[in-house]
Amino acid sequence: MTVATTDAALVLEDGRIFRGAAYGARGRTLGEVVFTTGMTGYQETLTDPSYHRQIVVQTAPQIGNTGWNDEDDESDRIRVAGYVVRDPARMPSNWRSTRSLDDALAAQGVVGIAEVDTRTLTRHIREHGAMRAGVFSGDALVTDEAMLEAVRASAPMKGADLxxxxxxxxxxxxxxxxxxxxxxxxxxxxxxxxxxxxxxxxxxxxxxxxxxxxxxxxxxxxxxxxxxxxxxxxxxxxxxxxxxxxxxxxxxxxxxxxxxxxxxxxxxxxxxxxxxxxxxxxxxxxxxxxxxxxxxxxxxxxxxxxxxxxxxxxxxxxxxxxxxxxxxxxxxxxxxxxxxxxxxxxxxxxxxxxxxxxxxxxxxxxxxxxxxxxxxxx
The missing domain is CATH 3.40.50.880 (Class I glutamine amidotransferase (GATase) domain)
Incomplete structure (x- = not known):
């Protein structure tokens, strides 16, 4: 058995693992991993109900620059199952911002991972298709074998009535x-x-x-x-x-x-x-x-x-x-x-x-x- 030594891990059902840093809430989340190519509008993406039970990968490398506001939500809360980014903003800067993206994710219990090579991850999804995945951090970061088992036991998107x-x-x-x-x-x-x-x-x-x-x-x-x-x-x-x-x-x-x-x-x-x-x-x-x-x-x-x-x-x-x-x-x-x-x-x-x-x-x-x-x- 091997134990991950990084703060967080994104585990795909085909066995591919991406290591990174915990972002947002700590814990475990499962869903279908997909990517979105928008360079703006991450708040609208996160609150879109169509992303229910999906772990969203942002292909744009820098995320969180404009923080989080109280006007741009597309529903009453964040809907994604998990969130994957490459380079999160250290400090948001926008006149409408009321808090950071990291704080918004944590407050709503959304488990994320940062410092991931999202270019490689996106190419992997394009080549092999969207698939079941899990983000693990904190106490939920266990052996690779146990995390992969949890991912493969989760429900697929095909046939899902959501x-x-x-x-x-x-x-x-x-x-x-x-x-x-x-x-x-x-x-x-x-x-x-x-x-x-x-x-x-x-x-x-x-x-x-x-x-x-x-x-x-x-x-x-x-x-x-x-x-x-x-x-x-x-x-x-x-x-x-x-x-x-x-x-x-x-x-x-x-x-x-x-x-x-x-x-x-x-x-x-x-x-x-x-x-x-x-x-x-x-x-x-x-x-x-x-x-x-x-x-x-x-x-x-x-x-x-x-x-x-x-x-x-x-x-x-x-x-x-x-x-x-x-x-x-x-x-x-x-x-x-x-x-x-x-x-x-x-x-x-x-x-x-x-x-x-x-x-x-x-x-x-x-x-x-x-x-x-x-x-x-x-």
């Missing part, structure tokens, strides 16, 4: 800013704070519903539209959300989905999903619009994707549909449009904070869809 673990327990309302133009029912599969904000700015009153809501719960809101949020886990497990989506499509209520919502809509239309090798995570990912040929630089966070080809047209139980967007890097399906019912979705994040904002007009498209439906029915 949306209910991050969804709201009770429904709540986010009022429109100014006059209320439309009412939307949002299925919370892991919704980010900036999404209701974006819709509220467009005169939408948002009724956020728990992930287990039924079509009767949705109809009780008397919505002009339905929104499917982002979220964590394997979309194949979301049988209730998929059935709810089918019920909404059958009633021809305008529907808009992002990220996890794109996968839910796709499965409702009859497409399959699969687990990606290492996923798309970052704020610099190019997406091509099949209709206009325009490229948008987007924020993304997903490890599963829809089966399909760029520009593919297909028949669904609700009429014709097509793959409207794809990733310029690898051809991954990045959006769907229905021709015969008022529904569309994208795999990326138009509500993105800390950016980019190329895709923000998609919220306007949703409003336009509701306007057209309202004019048709009235």
């Amino acid at each position: 949306a209910g673990e991050v969804s709201t327990a009770e429904s709540y309302v986010v009022p429109a800013r100014g006059a209320t133009r439309f009412r939307v029912a949002a299925l919370d599969l892991g919704i980010k704070t900036n999404t209701p904000r974006q819709l509220a700015e467009r005169g939408v009153e948002l009724h956020v519903l728990p992930s287990g809501s039924t079509v009767d719960d949705v109809l009780a809101v008397a919505p002009d539209g339905v929104f499917l949020s982002n979220g964590p886990g394997d979309p194949e497990t979301q049988t209730a959300a998929i059935e709810l989506t089918r019920q909404v499509l059958g009633r021809e209520i305008p529907l808009f989905g992002i990220c996890f919502g794109n996968q839910i809509l796709g499965r409702a239309l009859g497409l399959g999903t699969y687990k990606m090798r290492f996923g798309h995570r970052g704020i610099n990912i190019p997406v091509l619009d099949a209709t206009t040929g325009r490229v948008a630089i987007t924020a993304q966070n997903h490890g599963f994707a829809l089966e399909g080809e760029p520009g593919q047209r297909f028949d669904s139980p609700f009429g014709k549909a097509h793959v409207s967007h794809h990733c310029a890097n690898d051809g991954t399906v990045e959006g769907l449009r229905c021709s015969d019912v008022p529904a569309f979705s994208v795999q990326y994040h138009p509500e993105a904070a800390a950016g980019p904002h190329d895709a923000a007009p998609l919220f306007d498209e949703f409003v336009t869809l509701m306007e057209a439906r309202h004019a048709q029915t009235h």
Whole structure:
């Protein structure tokens, strides 16, 4: 047996071990190790519910320079299972900072590791794929064999039903800013704070519903539209959300989905999903619009994707549909449009904070869809 001599260790399920210094809380955490390529926005990343049960590696070498503030959270707390960085800031410097990133992680019990060669680690994940891992420090730093055994005994991401673990327990309302133009029912599969904000700015009153809501719960809101949020886990497990989506499509209520919502809509239309090798995570990912040929630089966070080809047209139980967007890097399906019912979705994040904002007009498209439906029915 060998005992680690450093302060902390990141142990991957294939046996690779990265040594480093304890960062944030001390202890043990398990999850799927993934990397994100954003050079800014670490606070938004850490608080994104879609990162639930994932150990996030920052590819940007310097992290924590702007500290932690009370305005930029995308949910009520840090959601990542663990955190891996190379060069943490010794002292934060920003006029909005109220504490250091290290202090924020420690206060919320998030176990991290610093001084890791994140370039080598990222290349390893790209080559071998996202996999189960664990961060160990303090009293939890035991023999390599024991740590590896704990990692290999943890649950995989494929087949994981996680949306209910991050969804709201009770429904709540986010009022429109100014006059209320439309009412939307949002299925919370892991919704980010900036999404209701974006819709509220467009005169939408948002009724956020728990992930287990039924079509009767949705109809009780008397919505002009339905929104499917982002979220964590394997979309194949979301049988209730998929059935709810089918019920909404059958009633021809305008529907808009992002990220996890794109996968839910796709499965409702009859497409399959699969687990990606290492996923798309970052704020610099190019997406091509099949209709206009325009490229948008987007924020993304997903490890599963829809089966399909760029520009593919297909028949669904609700009429014709097509793959409207794809990733310029690898051809991954990045959006769907229905021709015969008022529904569309994208795999990326138009509500993105800390950016980019190329895709923000998609919220306007949703409003336009509701306007057209309202004019048709009235």
